[in-house]
Every structure is written in C-alpha cells, then in structure tokens.
Amino acid sequence: MVKSKARPVFSEKETLRERLFRRKRKLNRSRAGNVMLFLFMGLCGVFMVMPLVMIINNSLKPLDEIFQFPPAIFVRNPTFENFSDLFILMSDSWVPFSRYIFNTVIITGCGTVGHVIVASFAAYPLAKHKFPGKKLLFTLVIFSIMFTYQVTMIPNYVIVSYLHINNTYWALILPAWGYGLGLYLMKQFMEQIPDSLIESARMDGAGEIRVFWKIIMPNVKPAWLTLAIFQFQTMWSNTGYLFLRNEELKPLQYAMQQITAGGAARAGASAAVALVLAAIPITFFLICQSSILETMTTSGMKD
Amino acid sequence: MTKQKDLQKPFVGTLMAKNRISYIMIAPYFLLFTLFTILPVIASMFISLTYFNMLEAPQWIGWSNYLKLLLEDDIFVLALKNTLIFAVITGPISYILCLLFAWIINEFKGKLRAFLTLIFYAPSISGQAYLIWNIILTGDRYGYLNGFLLQYDFIQEPILWMRTAQYIMPVLIVVQLWLSLGTGFLAFIAGLQTIDKSLYEAAAIDGIKNRWQELWFVTLPAMRPQLMFGAVMQITGAFAVADISLQLAGNPSVGYAGATIVTHLSDYGGVRFEMGYASAIATVLFIMMVGTNRLVQRFLRRVGE
Numbered sequence: 001m002v003k004s005k006a007r008p009v010f011s012e013k014e015t016l017r018e019r020l021f022r023r024k025r026k027l028n029r030s031r032a033g034n035v036m037l038f039l040f041m042g043l044c045g046v047f048m049v050m051p052l053v054m055i056i057n058n059s060l061k062p063l064d065e066i067f068q069f070p071p072a073i074f075v076r077n078p079t080f081e082n083f084s085d086l087f088i089l090m091s092d093s094w095v096p097f098s099r100y101i102f103n104t105v106i107i108t109g110c111g112t113v114g115h116v117i118v119a120s121f122a123a124y125p126l127a128k129h130k131f132p133g134k135k136l137l138f139t140l141v142i143f144s145i146m147f148t149y150q151v152t153m154i155p156n157y158v159i160v161s162y163l164h165i166n167n168t169y170w171a172l173i174l175p176a177w178g179y180g181l182g183l184y185l186m187k188q189f190m191e192q193i194p195d196s197l198i199e200s201a202r203m204d205g206a207g208e209i210r211v212f213w214k215i216i217m218p219n220v221k222p223a224w225l226t227l228a229i230f231q232f233q234t235m236w237s238n239t240g241y242l243f244l245r246n247e248e249l250k251p252l253q254y255a256m257q258q259i260t261a262g263g264a265a266r267a268g269a270s271a272a273v274a275l276v277l278a279a280i281p282i283t284f285f286l287i288c289q290s291s292i293l294e295t296m297t298t299s300g301m302k303d
Numbered sequence: 304m305t306k307q308k309d310l311q312k313p314f315v316g317t318l319m320a321k322n323r324i325s326y327i328m329i330a331p332y333f334l335l336f337t338l339f340t341i342l343p344v345i346a347s348m349f350i351s352l353t354y355f356n357m358l359e360a361p362q363w364i365g366w367s368n369y370l371k372l373l374l375e376d377d378i379f380v381l382a383l384k385n386t387l388i389f390a391v392i393t394g395p396i397s398y399i400l401c402l403l404f405a406w407i408i409n410e411f412k413g414k415l416r417a418f419l420t421l422i423f424y425a426p427s428i429s430g431q432a433y434l435i436w437n438i439i440l441t442g443d444r445y446g447y448l449n450g451f452l453l454q455y456d457f458i459q460e461p462i463l464w465m466r467t468a469q470y471i472m473p474v475l476i477v478v479q480l481w482l483s484l485g486t487g488f489l490a491f492i493a494g495l496q497t498i499d500k501s502l503y504e505a506a507a508i509d510g511i512k513n514r515w516q517e518l519w520f521v522t523l524p525a526m527r528p529q530l531m532f533g534a535v536m537q538i539t540g541a542f543a544v545a546d547i548s549l550q551l552a553g554n555p556s557v558g559y560a561g562a563t564i565v566t567h568l569s570d571y572g573g574v575r576f577e578m579g580y581a582s583a584i585a586t587v588l589f590i591m592m593v594g595t596n597r598l599v600q601r602f603l604r605r606v607g608e
Contacts, residue, residue, distance in 0.1 A: 027507050028517050034410075041407045041419075044400075048481065049422050051435045054447070058438070071450040122332035131322035132315050137333060144340050146535055146596040148543040150565050151589045152343035154572050154582050155350065158357075159338060178335030181486075208324045230486070237430040242573070253430070260434065278429030282421070285428055289417055296486075296493035300528020301535070301600075 055278060058271035059083070066267050082268040086276075089259055089269050095248045097255065104252040107169055108235040111176035115231045116224050119183040124212050126183075127190035128198060138187065142301070144180035153242070160243060171243035176235060182227045188298040189223035190216060222291035229288050233281050253277070344589065351582035361579065368583035379584070382562040385472065386542060389563065390595070392476055394541035397483035401533060404484065405491035406518065420492060427485040433547055436478050440464040440551065465551055468558035475561060478547050483540060487533030494529030498522060523606050530606060534599050542592050545569065564588050 053073065058066065060078040090097035125131065126138055149156075160171045193216065201215050217224070239254040256277055260270040285292070319326065351368055353361035372379050408419045426432065439447040442463035449461040464470050498521075503511075506521045523530065545565030548554075552561030554570070564584060572581035 027503055028511060028514050029410075030513065033514055037407050041404060044404070045419065045422050048426060048484075051439065051481070052425060052429065052432065054439070055432060055435050058435070067445055069444050069450060070454045071445055071447050073447070118332045118335065122329040125322075125325035125328045129322060129325040131325045132318050134325075137329070140341065141336070143593070144336070146539060147589050147592040148539055150543060150545070150568060151585050151592070152340060152347060153568075154578050154585060155343035155346035156339060158346070158350075158578075159343065174335060175339040178332060178339045180336070180340065183332060183336075208328070212328070233428050233430075257431070260431075274432055274434060278425075278432040281428045281430060282425050285424065286421060289420065292489060293420075293493045293496070296490045296529075297497045299490045299532050300494060300526070301531040302528055 052278065055271065055274050059275040061268070061271070063268055066271070082272040085266075085269045086259070086272045089266070090255075093255060099248055100250065100252045100255040103169075103249060104236075107172050107238070107240070107251055108232055110169070110173045111235040112228050112231040114173065114177045115179060115182055116227045118177045119179075119186050119227060120217065120220070120224060121212070123183055123186035123190050124216050126187045128193075128195070128216075141180045141183050141187075145184060157242060166243055167245050167249065169249065172235070172238060172240050176231065179231070179234070182231060185230075185295055185299055186220065186223050186227060188300070189220055189295050192298055193219050222294040225288050225291040226295035229284055229292060232284060236281055347582045347585050347589070350579055351586045353579045355578040355582075356576050357578055364579070368580050371580070372583050372587070378559055378562060379564075379567055381559050382564050382567040383587075385560070385562055386544070386564045386591075388472065389476065389479070389544055390538070390541040393479045393483060393544070394538050394595075397480055397541065398487070398534060398537040400480065401484055401488040401537065402491055402530075405488055405495055406522070408492060409495040420489075423484045424488060426481050427483065427488075431550075433478060433482060434550060436547075436551055437465075440474060442466055465553070466557050468560040471552050471556055471560040475544070475548055475552065478551065479541075479544055482547070483537065485536060485540065487536035490529045490533050490536070491526070494526035495522070498525045527603065527606055531600055531603050534603055535596055538595050538599060539592055542588065542595070564591075 050073075057073060057075045059082050060075045060080070062077055062079045062081055065072070065076060093100070126134060156175060160166050160175075165171050165174065197215055197219075198211055201211050206214065237253060238251065239257060240249075240251055241254065244250050244254075256273045259266055259273050262270065350361060352363065352365060354364050354368075355361035404423050408416055408423075411419060441447075441449065442461060442465065444450055444453055444461045446461070446464070448464065449458070452458045453461065462470070464474055502521050502525060503517060506517060511517050511520060543565055545563055545568075548556065548561040548563055548566055549569075554566060556562060564587065568581055568584040568588065571577045571584060
C-alpha cells in the first residue's frame, strides 16, 4: 500500500505533555488544516443554505418588501399574507384544489408503495438465490442507472399510448414501479443479510415467500424507507405534463407551477408555493436520514 | 461430485425449473423494467432511423437523421458543445465537492453532523426551489445579486444576467453545482462511516503523515465501491441538465447560450413532434452518458494503486 518510511507514532523525544495533547486530537489532523477546511466548508455551507433562507424569508415578506431596493434577504415585518393569498388562489382554481392534492396523493402513494414492493420482491432472488440469467439481469439494472429518463422519453410515450393508459394515473405510476435505482439499492442492502438466518427459516419449513415477508422484509426496513423517500422525491416533482391532459387528473405540482407562472402579480403567493414544495421533501429526509445513510453504506458498486 | 456438477451444467432448463420461485418473484419488476426501460432504449435506436410524427407509421430513412444532426443542425452542434463544457466542468467539480464535503462532515458527530448533511443535501431534493435563482438573478435592480452589486458599487448599471449570452453558461454552472450534492453525496457520507478505524492506526504506523496522504492511501481505496456509484450519479446528472436552463435562461435562450442536448431533445420531441429526429438526439445522449460512465469506471478501479 504505502512504502513505509518508518516513522513511529510516538517518538522517544516526545514529552509527556505532547503525548497527552496528541491523544486529544485525532490521528493525522493538524490544527491549521482543520481551521482551513472547516472555514472552506462554512463558506460553502452559507452559499448552499442562502437560497433556502431566501425562500423562507420571501414567503413571509409583505408585498412592499418583496419589491424594494436595495433588496433585503431577511424579512422585517413578517406576515402570513402570502399563505392566505395562496389559499385564495387555490379556492378559485379550475377544479377544486383538493382534487390536485388527491391526485398527488394517489400518484405518489401508489408509485412509491408499488415500487417498494415490486423492487423488493425482485431484489430478494437477485441477492440470495442462484439461478441462470441473474447476473445479466442485474447488469442491465446497473446499466439503466447510467442514463436518465430523457433518453427513453419518446418511446415511453409511444408505449404508454399503445397500452391505452395515456391520460390516466397509470401512465405515471406503472413506469415508476420499474425504476432501476430502487432495485439496485435494495439488492445491495439485502446481500448483507446473513445466509444462516434464511437457512434456519427454511429448516423450519418456511417457503420462499414466507422467508421474504417474515425474515427479509423486517431486516431491510432502512432500505425500504430509503426507496420510499427517493421514489417520493421523484414522484413529487413530476408535473405529468407529458401524459395527463385532463385537468382533474393533474397533480399538485402542476397547479403550483401555474400559480408561479402568474409572474410579478403573484410574487407573494409563489414565494409561499416555493416554500411548501421544498419543505415537504426536506421534512421527509430529516425524519429518515439515519435509515437512508444506513442503506447507502451498501450502495457501492463491486466490480 | 465434480462429475455430477458437469452433468448438471448443460441443463439450463432444469436449473430454471428448479428455481421457478425466483423467476416468479422477479417477474413483475422485470416485466415493467423491460417495458419501460429496455424496450424504449432499443425502440429509440430504431425510431432514430425513421421519420416519425406520432400520427403516421414510421418511415425508414436510414442514417439521414444523424447526418442532418451532425452536418446541418447548427443549434445541435452548439447544444452538444454546451453540454460537453457543462459536463466537463460540473461533473468532476461536483464529484470532488461531494467527496470533499462528505469527508469534512465525517469529522463531526451526532446532531451537528446530521445538520450539515441536511444543509448540503437539501437543495438537490427541494424540487423546484431552484426557481429562487430567478429572483436572485432578476435583471433589474430588484434582483438580489444586482441589488448587492449596485449597493457596494461593483457595477453601475444592473446586469441582465439571464439575457446576456456570456453570463448564461457560468451562471447555470453555479446553479447546477448548488443542486448537485445528491445521492452520490449521501453514498460518500455513508461509505466514510463504514471504514474500519484500525486501518487508520495501521497506516499511521506505516508512515502516513497527514490527512491528505491518509485520504489518498487509506480512505479512498477503502471506499472505492461508493466512489464508483457516486461517479455514476454525478456523470449522469451532469449530462442531463435541462430544466434549470429552461427555467432560468428560457427556451430558446439568448443566442442559444443555454441550449443543451436535452433542451434540444425536448424541443423536437415535445414541441415539434419530430420523433425520429428527437430519438436520434436521445441516442447520441445515451451513448455519451453510458460511454463516459464506462470510461470513468475503468479509471476509478485504479484509485490508490
């Protein structure tokens, strides 16, 4: 690994004080380096968080503060006017606003739950069984995460039309069940479940389906939470503009976009929209962060 | 024993019958996967060799979509150039930033660590929050950036950031970097957590003197699988940039300075309904994404050797 230029960790010249001091610090961490790196990260952190701070402040600004020179980042007289404006705009939309919310719940709900179930079902044999074609199938899945959905957008539209599910919820839900990243993460996570656990269940006479529900699924809880969150993020930002033409099928994201498209006249309401749209996925991530990180420990690609 | 194995080997059919349950379990997923991923990739290549407008049956026209694309379509060439510049800059930079921030965050513990992770990851999941950049970059003096620069006398006149060709690309790159700490970043944070602490102690005895040596000789090789996964995420994202260009620079952008392959694709596929031509663009994009990924994977296998 490294050509060792023998340098003992504790040289004899070190005084006791130096030794104690060294103990307190981590190995190979100079104080100057710490200061430099943390400062750099702090600056970048401010850059990362600034736009989000602006969104929060903008949504609380009265209209005269939104249009003022010089523009101020922080709100002076916070108000909930923008949110009440948003509710007024919502109440005179084309179809009742609750309909958009209902559509989003159906689309993201079915898309997420279905994906987690279908992908977990497929991930178990790929992780734990031996059968012909297994390697090829998984290679195809890895292949599929190397390009984005735009590549297949046009044939997808043709296929959806051909299946006669265009302009229905299914046009968004069914393709979402077959996404590659979810299966990939789930399979990688399942691989670390000890085989002995599965074997002992089989000894007790459990069939594969039973093993899956009773042994595998409870053990991969972090992974299915992660799949749910990732899938939710994807589904949540989908406006469905390509597939959904009927107004009463369109999701919340679409309705919100229409409000934002109102331009300067709706600057206040669209600031509130931006906050709502950002806050929901961030909240979900916040709740599930540790599960997600646990899943990602197994996300690595082996050769 | 070996004889038995040899005898069994040729009968793939028997093996498949024995593993019936495996196939039943993977069937629903792979049916959908084939229908909405594998089939479309093949179909896209086929459609790219035809004239197809969704109304009439596709007409075979051979390579002419590709010839038109590369020889006659000036905007495509510009879009290709923009996408390459974009990918070459944002891909590696975002990758290194993901790694660097994950590595620094790894020095912290508990609540602070969770908080820092959230701050860096949040932009990539907050959906259309990047629209706030429209307000930051507003061309009159009410925009945050112009307001700030005017106030401190850096500029005398407000700059039309998104209406001036020379600023569009740099600004889009900054916004893309802001958005790019996504799944790969999380994989790095998680990967760093799992590295065996005793490796570091052993390395110190072997003569690793500072954190940079430790990073290169110990940390990176130990998290190579995550490095490869993160690379896929960042590369794919860097080539697919389109929404921020459409939303911030408009379509078409001034002098097509914000045109990318995907904006060109959605122009022909979503607006003009020239599906054959759009599929040719999609196929070029596909080859670029997968090709770059394969190349980088090969390179990453050598990290720390």
